[in-house]
Amino acid sequence: MKAASRTFRALADPTRRQILQDLKGGELPAGEIAARFSISGPSISRHLSILKGADLVSERRVGNRILYRLQPDRIASALGDFLSTVCPTQFLHRRKAKKERGL
Amino acid sequence: MKAASRTFRALADPTRRQILQDLKGGELPAGEIAARFSISGPSISRHLSILKGADLVSERRVGNRILYRLQPDRIASALGDFLSTVCPTQFLHRRKAKKERGL
DNA sequence: TTGTAGTTTAGCTATATTGCTAAATAGCGT
């Protein structure tokens, strides 16, 4: 599947967007994430794998647990790339644009 | 449904993203859009209604036809709003941020 | 009013998505 589709499909689900919000505070183990929802652990696990597949989060194992971490740069660049192609006039990614012009 | 879900679900489909690209060149009638795809007219019509429901395009009738127009500000602000909440550090919407600080 | 072009709505099928529970896997302490 195309990267943009993976990204937007991943972001299309409210539970997954909430997971991203929760990860703003720093990395969390899968179980702690699951505990914040009324959804079963396995279902959250699947949401996490979709977020990971879209490169919006990363995971690392620490002993028993698997810690998930937000990847804000990835999220920002994925959305920024799309914006830059579909509405370059309104393009928000000013830093990158300047960098590309050598500033 | 929540606005963010409508936005991201609308953007999750590759055909709909391509329609947005096609509308970069200016407004187009539904038939002209449909002609650019190997998908049936009714299917494109549905895609257009989803894009409209997400406020990513607007429509206006002109005689026989219905012209669709890209709404780049809406797209940019929808994605910008999400970015600003999920990864404020990487936030790209510098113009708005500056405006809010009175610059 | 009848016809025709442009577009949407209705109804159908196939596939994808999301939730669940049960079972499998991974690491760690005993």
Added chain:
DNA sequence: ACGCTATTTAGCAATATAGCTAAACTACAA
């Protein structure tokens, strides 16, 4: 090796999505 905790994988049911064709609707022109 055994048991315990943390997490994922497998398999199933319900709903949503995207495609199609046929039918309906809208505006215009004869």
